[in-house]
Amino acid sequence: MARTEEEWLHIARYVRHAVNKVGPETLPLCLPGEPHECGQxxxxxxxxxxxxxxxxxxxxxxxxxxxxxxxxxFAEQVYQGRLSALREKAPQNV
Structure with missing residues (x-):
């Protein structure tokens, strides 16, 4: 699936929030001008x-x-089953 730069930025922010909600350490939130200021x-x-x-x-x-x-x-069987289901639903990258 082709995504725009803005769509990728939104995804990055959402995933970073998810990491901060469940992770043992807090990641800094994207600052104004990121990600381009860090070269990414x-x-x-x-x-x-x-x-x-x-x-x-x-x-x-x-x-x-x-x-x-x-x-x-959980880490293998359940994960692989869910990943397979997601792959079946995903549009094909062509």
């Missing part, structure tokens, strides 16, 4: 924040699971 574009910021959210979510699973097997169930 909106797409790069969105990808960075998405990777941070994925790491925070995995960390929550590891810390919250009662057993290693339960952690693996």
């Amino acid at each position: 574009n909106g797409y790069q910021h969105a990808m960075l924040r998405a990777a941070e959210l994925k790491a925070v979510a995995h960390h929550l699973i590891e810390e919250g699971a009662a057993t290693h097997e339960e952690g693996a169930l």
